[in-house]
Amino acid sequence: MDAPSKKKPAELSIGRNMLWNSAGSLTYLALQWAITIVIVRLSSGYDAAGVLALAMTVFNIFSPLAIYRMYTYQVSDVKRENTLGEYATFRIITCAAAFAGCLVYAALTCPSSTFVAILLYALFKIASLVIDVLHGEDQLNMRMDYIGKSLMLQGIGTFVVFCTVLACTSSIEAAIAGMLVVTCIVGLVYDLPRTRMFSRIKLGIAKEKVLHLLAYCLPIVLAAIACAVVPSVPRQYLSILGGDAALGVYASVAAPAAVIQMGASYIYNPLLSLFSQRYISGDITGFRKLFGRALAAIAALGIAGIAGYMLLGPWILPLVFGESISAHLDLILPVSVMTAVSALLWFANDLLVTIRQFKNALIGNVISLAVTIPSSLFLVPLYGGNGVSFSIIISYLAGIASMVALSAIEQKRKKK
Template sequence: MSEASAHHSKEGGAPKQLSVKANMLWNSAGSMTYLACQWLTTIVVVRLSSGAFDNAGLLSLAMSVVGIFGTFANYKMGTYQISDIKRENTLGEYMGFRCLTLAGSFVACMVYAWFTCAAYALATVALFYAFKAVGLLIDILHGEDQVNRRMDYIGKSFMLQGVSTLAAFAVVYGLTQNLNLAIVAMLVAVTLVMVLFDVPHCRRFTRVTVNLSAKKAAFFLRTSLPAVVASVAASAIFTVPKQYLAMVSGDAALGIYASVAAPALVIQMGAQYLYGPLLDIFPRMFFEGDIKGFLALLRKTVLGIIGVTAACAIVLEFIGAWALELLFGECIAPYVFLLQPIILSTAATAFLWFFGDLLITLRRFWANFAGNVMAFVSVIPLTFACVNVWDMNGVSFAGAGACLLGVLVLLGFLVHTVQRGPDRLARRSATEGARDADGSVEVEV
């Protein structure tokens, strides 16, 4: 009997699973609330500052520096965990590995900050890292919630995190004008959400422990490394054409492009909220031999992403100019023509992420690596060709072209994987990832 089935809630059994639609709605509502509150935090620090933008700049610096190392702290384990349908690894092992990557990334982050930031910024960077680290620990608990099809817990947690951290930041910063104390308040708020909400809810499914052996740590490091490199490559695809645009046309051109691109990010978020709750259903269908159901769900997901893109393109065609002027002023109006190519590039990025994550759930890590690295490599020649011809629109065309090439590679691997069915690679992965408690220490939370 598994840990999850052996550990029952106070009501005498595991909580009832929700429908796919309900899980999507809760996940979307919670995630949107959290993102809105995080964005409002950057507004609050400006509004409540006494006439200077120093703290706003310092907060932005801390966010940027910590963000650089977020990929390595995450180590792409979220997708791996929620697609671990055979429970090859325990929640405690995922928590233990997350603690390991957080510790290693913290050291790297602070070394980087030491050489690139002013001395007074180091404490702010460290505190903001600690705040984000608690959120990454909560993500592991959310993985268990999703595997058990209770994403209402996830949505409610995101809402609590967003509202409580925003309120804590606003109150403390408003009273003290001290950015570090305000970040400490956010850290306390998110920790309370984890301890008082996420841990008790996760215990309805399994024990919440921290447990990691050297052998399992090495397995995670080795297995997910291609996905981590792929994630870094994917995140850098648009960096290349943006930097080239700034080089040949100036910082103002890049600033205009970035401003116009802001509303189109809803497409990426919408796509992630659409396919995220399905990343444990796809591998279950595949490895149980329900290829017909797998393909039907794949078709619906692809059509869903296309539908989200089309809806956003139509809406932004009518209100895009108004929305941009509302956000950035009338000076942005002459550049509305950038919006539709940006939507195309954003949709291409969404498909690159989706097919890459899907291949990870099917344990095709090197296939995911190949597709994303191909996209990154191809964006370099496309950048020179497109930006030199279309200037700001060239950023969108270069990024879209690179992402679509990557998608074609990923699709090729996906077709090959489906034709083979559940292959020996998956079975070998399961064998290598079998539980090994030798040399591990378990701590129950």
């Protein structure tokens, strides 16, 4: 590993790491969501909002290639098989490939008037993904306060600059460029000096290692894609049967429930390095205890989230979306359960990545995808929007069960 440039900062407790990571992540996500709201207020009509939505959609197509599931892989690399510089270089390579994909896709399928905005938005997201590599090193060294503060700076800075530039220029391209500049400044001025206290960043990676990582991590990339596709199958079928309005109602009710899944990730993400350390060291008892505590915390959060949404949803939803949504409050409970089950599936996914059981993760998510097709065809016509939630719940539970079974079989095989 590259030698640190300064004295290594002291580690923080798991609790403080969780708090800082949660606070930063929530601030960033909330302000990014707020941008999609204020853009309508700050511009004449909905054209700018449509361009921003298109830019987000195009990048999301290629984001799995840009991310390549490297963050989870990096924070569980407790043996330091790769240096920070190698992770950064690999991220730059995958982001460059994703950017090229965005460029070609936008040129072939999008209006020419949106081309610059799409590419600028892609660069903005790529800048934040490069900073994520620095955050991975921070997490390995138990200093997620750096991550939380960085996300707060990025969130507040991008929101203020986006609103200011858009209000002054009425240019969505200039506003997105402003977000790109702010993100780069935070990365260079705040993140880079702090991460360099743990490791110098010497860019470069051998061609053989690039090819190895591309091939080795491909199963978990495909697993993540399969996992993300599962909800789209019943949702699209609902749109076909009930029209855009039915899907719009479902999406509106489902959006607040996503807090359950986000909250679960804030619980277990700071623990991934510890899971890897205990597994590699052979401390299976310690691994199981940590797993039990994480699972209990996620379950408690899920129960609290479901109960909270059941209690507050009937009041919040009409306030936000109007009284017409009151006719669809029966969607709340299935949607809440679906989100809690989704959180468990992503926890299983990330845990299998930390212990390097990539094949089991892929098989489990492919099973989920396979189950969602017949379950959607059967349940959506019967139950409408609730059928979407039922289909996803059944599909994800099938995936979780298969991953647990496959992992148990592999552990028994290793003991022999």
